[in-house]
Amino acid sequence: MSTAAGAPAAPAGPVGGHYDVVIIGGGPAGLSAGLNLVRARRRVLILDSNRPRHSATLVSHGFVTRDGVSPLELRSLGREEFAGYPDAEFHQGLVSAVTRVEGEEVVFSVTSRGVRGSADRDVTASVVILASGLAETLPALPSMRAYYGTSLHSCIECDGFEKSDGALALIGDTDDLAERALLVSQVTDDLIVFTNGSAAVTAEEEAALARRGIAVERRPIADVVGDRSGLTGVQLDDGTLVPRTGGFVRPHWSVPLDFAASLGLDRDPDGHILVADRGATSVPGVYAIGDLTAPGPQQLIVAAGAGARTAAAVNRHLLGPL
Incomplete structure (x- = not known):
């Protein structure tokens, strides 16, 4: 597209907005958390690069009702279920920064670079859930x-x-x-x-x-x-x-969290995020679920269960004190 003078139009700026919850990572943990939160009528944005660690695996097992399904199909089904709710939004992108913004009410700024033609995002959230998984070296x-x-x-x-x-x-x-x-x-x-x-x-x-x-x-x-x-x-x-x-x-696993370094999350010697029983981290308003929180990868159904448990805790957190 060109301007009236014939010069190329400037690219559109990043898409903004405020969400109750931004979830970084669209695997079973993140999708499960997102599904349960939109069912609680929370406005939720899931950011995911669509580059899962298990992309080479053709078939997954041990997930009740889905034993033998492709992991990619499982993610696709989860996205469809999540996106079926009016307050749900899924965006494909690479998260570049998560920062804490102080003010009358603490919020979190999340920036993401769009991939495959999707727009960049620059949004705020009352809660951030980290579910971006591990990187593995074979x-x-x-x-x-x-x-x-x-x-x-x-x-x-x-x-x-x-x-x-x-x-x-x-x-x-x-x-x-x-x-x-x-x-x-x-x-x-x-x-x-x-x-x-x-x-x-x-x-x-x-x-x-x-x-x-x-x-x-x-x-x-x-x-x-x-x-x-x-x-x-x-x-x-x-x-x-x-x-x-x-x-x-x-494999050797690592926890790639450079984008959240400024949050100062407590981590173990191997880099896993230290969390309480329902995923709360050392930073109020930031939760972590899935492989980020324990040595070695978790089974898909375990990650999904953790997402549901954390969603309940996040929903209660957003209600505030009595």
Whole structure:
């Protein structure tokens, strides 16, 4: 579009407005919180980049009435349900800053850069709910991404049953690797733990795993290999190919919250937000739910339940004292 003089029109400014609640993150936790809050007749804006951590996963499990559904379909259904209420608004964007604004009444300023043609947002809110999840770093193997979400997974509780009785690998270098191996051993009698040259499994843990028939392979890994059918093995640096048909990896997780740094939220040594029972953080008016608040990713249904519990607390907070 051009002006009358023929010059390009200036882009429209960011869309503003005030909301009872702005929710940052549109996964199961954020959508559940949003749905319950709009049902309480709160004006709610959900901001989400639509880049979920589990986007490589084709099927999710353990969510009652939705067992076997695609995680992306689950999010889509949740957005449709949320958007069906008159006080609900969903916006696709990347949040750049959340700040506390002092005045007669404390509010929060939230700015977001629109993606895929959506407008930027610069809004205020009486309450902010952080539900933006974790970032994960997978083992640095060249072909890891080719099999992640199909042959290889990170959530044993989510995908263990589907790997039943397979020749499985557990790959990682975290200090809970032996404990995770016990969980994988529930679904198979053929499990090898690959520490990729790290000291993740102690000698005592290796001996305990051996008594359960679980092998530990300490040599460095060159890559995971396979074909169109899926994973076929783990290639070691020395050329040894260990046949495997699938398995699990133990990523490293981080909590990307640079956009909320100015709030000064209390966090644990690993960066997770410290919260009370119903999601209240150390900053009044700011709540956090889902993976942000505990080590390791939570199952989808657990995150959704946390969202519902926090929504009840937020609704009561907005009513104020008696």
